[in-house]
Structures are given as C-alpha cells and as structure tokens.
Amino acid sequence: MPKLPPALGVPSLPFAPDLPGTVRAAGAVLGLLLIAGCSAGPTPVPVPSPAPEVAAACADLIKALPAKVLDAERRETTPKSALTAAYGDPPIEMTCGVTPPAGMAEAQSQCFEVNGVGWFAKEVQNGFIFTTIGRSLYFEVAVPSKYSPEANALTDVSDAVQKHNKLVTPCT
Incomplete structure (x- = not known):
C-alpha cells in the first residue's frame, strides 16, 4: 500500500505495510471526505x-x-x-x-x-x-x-x- 506524502499531514505507517481491508476502507472514506470538503460552497x-x-x-x-x-x-x-x-x-x-x-x-x-x-x-x-x-x-x-x-x-x-x-x- 503506498504511503501518503507527509505534506498532507497524515503520518505514514511503516510498521503496518499490510493493512486489513477495514483500515483501507476507512482510509478511502477519509479520502472521499477530504475531496468533498474541497468542493465549491455557496x-x-x-x-x-x-x-x-x-x-x-x-x-x-x-x-x-x-x-x-x-x-x-x-x-x-x-x-x-x-x-x-x-x-x-x-x-x-x-x-x-x-x-x-x-x-x-x-x-x-x-x-x-x-x-x-x-x-x-x-x-x-x-x-x-x-x-x-x-x-x-x-x-x-x-x-x-x-x-x-x-x-x-x-x-x-x-x-x-x-x-x-x-x-x-x-x-x-
């Protein structure tokens, strides 16, 4: 699993290279929320x-x-x-x-x-x-x-x- 760049403020997890599916899914949901937060407001x-x-x-x-x-x-x-x-x-x-x-x-x-x-x-x-x-x-x-x-x-x-x-x- 690729590490997120430190510029995003998310710590990398070098000790857990094979994350379980639920953790990966949670990461995907977090990513979608970050993208949604950047959408145009009123x-x-x-x-x-x-x-x-x-x-x-x-x-x-x-x-x-x-x-x-x-x-x-x-x-x-x-x-x-x-x-x-x-x-x-x-x-x-x-x-x-x-x-x-x-x-x-x-x-x-x-x-x-x-x-x-x-x-x-x-x-x-x-x-x-x-x-x-x-x-x-x-x-x-x-x-x-x-x-x-x-x-x-x-x-x-x-x-x-x-x-x-x-x-x-x-x-x-």
Whole structure:
C-alpha cells in the first residue's frame, strides 16, 4: 500500500505495510471526505430589492427552475434568497427582480427569442448577461464564457420563465 506524502499531514505507517481491508476502507472514506470538503460552497449572488408582489412572483419562478442547467448541478447561493439561483462552477447565476439593464429601453429591436422567451443580451468581460425582455418580471441569467455558446443556458430555463413570467410584449 503506498504511503501518503507527509505534506498532507497524515503520518505514514511503516510498521503496518499490510493493512486489513477495514483500515483501507476507512482510509478511502477519509479520502472521499477530504475531496468533498474541497468542493465549491455557496456562491455569492447579489440579491435585488423588488416590490413585495414582484418578489413573490420571482420566488415562484426561482422554485420552478430545473435541477440542472447545461448539465451543471444547482448549488446554494449566499446570502440565501428566494430570488437567486446558481449552477455549476464557475457559477451560472440567476436573479429575479432586477432592474432593467442600461440600453434595454431601446433594445426591443435587439430582442432575440429562445423557446418563446425574449432576451436582451449584454456581453461582459467573462461571458454574457441575459435579461428577459417583454415580460412582467426582469429575470437575469449571467453565463460565464466557459459555457460557450452562453445562450444555450436559456433553453434550460425557458419553460420556467414561460410559466411564471407573464408575457407583456413579444419580441419584434
């Protein structure tokens, strides 16, 4: 059985080269726990302060989001909020109840549609931020460039958006 390097802080056992199976199994479990302890924790996502009726509608939308986006698992956000969600590492961040981004007022002509949901896209340094357009709630999806093409994330959330974010004006 190979010895662990001393850098890990685990003493080697030169006097017990043939460890019984239960000790080896315990070592394997400890190794898995160490690996799990290194996994990404809650991701910080800023929480907006919308009106109470918007917050209530947004909470329903966030609850309805899928378990995975682009095969990335849903993860906790900090601070905990019914208005935010995150997936994967680096995180795909979702926030409901945001204010409309700059340039959106004249962006109706820049609206693009994914599965019946209109989006305004803004390229940022590390990816894209998409915001629903023509809907009663402003729902934002920030997708890092690691997930290129970033707009593919919108296909995974479009069903929840259609069901919980009322269409006001379709894309033109």
